[in-house]
Amino acid sequence: MLHNTFVHIPGIGETTERRLWQAGVETWDDFREPYPQFLSAQKVQLIRTHLGRSLAQAGEQAPYEFYRQLPTAQRWRIFPHFRHAVAYLDIETTGLSFIDHCITTVSLYDGKEVFTYVQGENLADFAEDIRQYQLLVTYNGKAFDVPMLERYFGFKLTQPHIDLRPLLQKLGFTGGLKGCERQLGLDRGHLAGVDGYFAVLLWREYRRTGARRVLETLLAYNVEDAVNLESLLVQAYNLKLQGTPFAESHRLPLPLLPEKVFFPDLELIDRLRGRLRGC
Incomplete structure (x- = not known):
């Protein structure tokens, strides 16, 4: 579930995350051109930047940053990873x-x-x-x-x-x-x-x-x-x-x-x- 998560990005809430899933962006790797039309250019850049960091953090096998960034109610998502x-x-x-x-x-x-x-x-x-x-x-x-x-x-x-x-x-x-x-x-x-x-x-x-x-x-x-x-x-x-x-x-x-x-x-x-x- 971690690689399907976008709510750890500042400014991305559960509603936007669900819209991303519905638009076919179900994983971090799915976030590529053409980007969903409902996202502004500024929001696209924000997501791209944070996903780059997220991929690096996931590779380091260190949960602290994800735990810190996720809303409290969504921290269960880090468990399997x-x-x-x-x-x-x-x-x-x-x-x-x-x-x-x-x-x-x-x-x-x-x-x-x-x-x-x-x-x-x-x-x-x-x-x-x-x-x-x-x-x-x-x-x-x-x-x-x-x-x-x-x-x-x-x-x-x-x-x-x-x-x-x-x-x-x-x-x-x-x-x-x-x-x-x-x-x-x-x-x-x-x-x-x-x-x-x-x-x-x-x-x-x-x-x-x-x-x-x-x-x-x-x-x-x-x-x-x-x-x-x-x-x-x-x-x-x-x-x-x-x-x-x-x-x-x-x-x-x-x-x-x-x-x-x-x-x-x-x-x-x-x-x-x-x-x-x-x-």
């Missing part, structure tokens, strides 16, 4: 608020491999690992995950960032990450019903007992949060395409899930649920 350099991120913490709580685990999925980071073990490694990725994808990460990570590590995550919460909200999907997953057909299996507060309890239980099965249950949940972001973004991308001439040609298949690394302890989950119910 930079999919090879995406980090799907999710964190768990000692509490559900931003203030006075610490990161317990981080899960990072790059579309191929899952990486996990644990407080007291290898959490510091995240600071170096995240630098190799050019695009971040989260759910509500602009408000929570990224500020928490920046505060903990003491540096800014400057990569372009697609936050799925507002993107999915505009498509009519609400109810938090788990609600969006259910509406879009994702099934968490044995982890259904486990939420952020439950993750807090799992960490407390792990700190109390030191039992590895408790930590692995927490990581199984955390990893599920990160891995499912890819499926959600692919579905959101396909739905956004429906408003363009490229709904079929650019449609992305649902991604294959990676092999599971961690498995939840179902007996532990039932026991903690019983404790929550006062049983």
